[in-house]
Amino acid sequence: MPPHVVEAATDAAGRVFSRRTRGASDLRQAISTILTREHGIAVDAETELLITHGAQHGMSIALRALLHSGDEVVVPSPTYFFDGMIRMAGAIARYVCSTAQTGWSLDLEGIAAAITDRTTAIVLCNPNNPTGNVPTADELRHVLALADKHGLTVFSDESYERYVHEGPRYTPVRALGGDRDRVVTVTSLSKNYAFSSWRIGYVHSSPATIDKIHAALEWDVINIGDISQAAATAVLTGPQEWLDVEFATMKARRDVMHSVLAEADVPVVLPRAGIFLFADLTALGRRGDDLEDFLLDAGVAALSGGGFFGPDTHVRLLYGAAQSEVRALGERVAETVSDVRSAASRL
Structure with missing residues (x-):
């Protein structure tokens, strides 16, 4: 970690913080500023963001907050380890596997065919872990159109946005419209800012949806650690040159x-x-x-x-x-x- 991040964590370690169950206001504001500057997404930092212990925690509480027992969830694969989180929410995953012949691109016809009257959600990994595929904006729009047609929630894990090596560029799902109440993205600050040991990320959705996920978070952890939030704020708002070297x-x-x-x-x-x-x-x-x-x-x-x-x-x-x-x-x-x-x- 560069000195300015270590200093922020050291300072936070000697302070007492009030409970901030949605996350530190300055951290959420920093995230909002970046989403607006880099992706043109207008974000209300107070109502549309929720700080979590990393993307996996964010996805887990989001699934548990919004899914119900017996729901079916369409999951394009190969994909990250969402299966246990989906089962913990009482839902059933229906996998649609892509192929190497298509460069592991989303099988849009297969996704559409997998939707039944019990389907309530689609879970994406954008960019994809483990294949390294980056869905195009048109592919993501197609998924959102399917979701709107069938009244589905789209959950998108976007933990590798800064690791895109070449086109097509990363496109945040929430930058593409759709029913904002039913589009939930989770992101890992730990990965995207190269400090995975701090375990911190966030959930981004509409105020009504964030309220539901926030309730699930409070039953899990009450609030996220203040020291890691201070470090994350310093990473987002401080010098970026050290990150440029890392990602290059x-x-x-x-x-x-x-x-x-x-x-x-x-x-x-x-x-x-x-x-x-x-x-x-x-x-x-x-x-x-x-x-x-x-x-x-x-x-x-x-x-x-x-x-x-x-x-x-x-x-x-x-x-x-x-x-x-x-x-x-x-x-x-x-x-x-x-x-x-x-x-x-x-x-």
Whole structure:
């Protein structure tokens, strides 16, 4: 952390704060200013924002506040780990899996076909974790039109907005209109401002919807930690040069890993965002947990695509480390695939 963030946290550690269950006013105002400046979204900081312990906490309380037992939720996949949160809300997830052939783009026809009379919501990951796909504005408008037609709530996890390496650019769902009461976005300040250990984010929706989610938050945690909120405010309002350096290296790390895997003929769609590649390791002849264990024995930590409700012959590989380590990871995967292919050719 840069000095101005450490100083803000240190100062907050010596102070006593009143309960601010919606979050610190100065932090919410900073978020509102950024959303207006960068995305042209007019936001009432007092009524339309709710500070949370990160995006996962925000999504969990939003789902529990707005869904009911037996509701069906359409979830384009592969996607982040929303399943447990949806089940905790008493709802049932209906997954619509995209394909590598389309670059993991949203299957809009599949989403429409998955909607039934029990469907109440669609959950998006924008940009997508684990594929790195960035939905286009037109694709998101299509989803919103479906939601408006069927009276559905759209939940959108937008935790990797600052990690987009190339077009199409990130588009906030709430910048596209639709029924504002039924559009809920959650965001991770921890990820987008490179301080994940602080665990802080926010929910953005209409005043009426935020009121419902706020009630769920109070039963969970009463309020968010004041020190992390002070740090977050300093990150958002202070110098940004240190972040520019951090994010400028992400695309280069991605390109290193992708090139190593491509040279080894490991199929992988070039991700446009995030810190992960979704690699096709069908050549290893293993799936799911067995694939994860096999890779771990080879010195590679990876998560099977099955955990993301995608193909379990694929794995998510992270390139968030130093470039030398990213290259070493790619080379280890390539070597493992090469060894298996060589063994198979000798049979």
